[in-house]
Amino acid sequence: MVKVDRELNPTFTKYNEKDVTDSLKKDFNKKCYLCEEVTRHFEIDHFYPQKYYTHLINDYSNLFYCCQKCNKIKPKKVNTCSNDEILNCCEIDIEAYIKLKLNIKECKIEIEQISTDKNLDTQIKNTIKLLNRIYNGEDSKSNSCEDLREEITTVVASFRKKLDKYQKSKLKRVIIEQIKEDLDITSSYSTFKRWIIKDNQVLNNKFKQYIGDKT
Numbered sequence: 001m002v003k004v005d006r007e008l009n010p011t012f013t014k015y016n017e018k019d020v021t022d023s024l025k026k027d028f029n030k031k032c033y034l035c036e037e038v039t040r041h042f043e044i045d046h047f048y049p050q051k052y053y054t055h056l057i058n059d060y061s062n063l064f065y066c067c068q069k070c071n072k073i074k075p076k077k078v079n080t081c082s083n084d085e086i087l088n089c090c091e092i093d094i095e096a097y098i099k100l101k102l103n104i105k106e107c108k109i110e111i112e113q114i115s116t117d118k119n120l121d122t123q124i125k126n127t128i129k130l131l132n133r134i135y136n137g138e139d140s141k142s143n144s145c146e147d148l149r150e151e152i153t154t155v156v157a158s159f160r161k162k163l164d165k166y167q168k169s170k171l172k173r174v175i176i177e178q179i180k181e182d183l184d185i186t187s188s189y190s191t192f193k194r195w196i197i198k199d200n201q202v203l204n205n206k207f208k209q210y211i212g213d214k215t
């Protein structure tokens, strides 16, 4: 999960109109807001469920670009009351609170809370729980998470190869452009690649400008 900055504000009467789906595609860079898969097959997820928040059914800020798998895995109770709320990636920089890392040996995704905020504590914990369902299949009947982890493994391996190439190559400029693209929030599973950089001081000094890290 990464921060999503909405720029569009379409006018519409029903949330499934073409203007809305087109705007969501652009605002979310065709990425599922939960698992970060870049996909054209998406569903519109009501962040605050339609059933309980009827006044938000056609509110653009409540509409999220979500892949079919995640929309299925996400429990219906999410965001139905304050105890079940998750972090809103359109308002909060998720990476300031949650770190995601691929553990190749154990074939799982490590999801760690890295900072605390009294006001967001429940939301952070609920988000981690949901991400564990999505990536690791915890408390979920879905077995699609194995395919998802395979995809992430491929993306991370390819990114590590580029970092390796960067160290060895004399034509660094071309590789830097590729690394920059990989670290951009528009790329698939970008948070995994961004954390590889953030977790390594040498790499961080070199590439932090591409992850929007001001520290």
Ligand SMILES: [Zn+2]
Pocket (backbone or CB within 6 Å): 032, 033, 034, 035, 036, 037, 066, 067, 068, 069, 070, 071
């Ligand atoms: Zn997804």
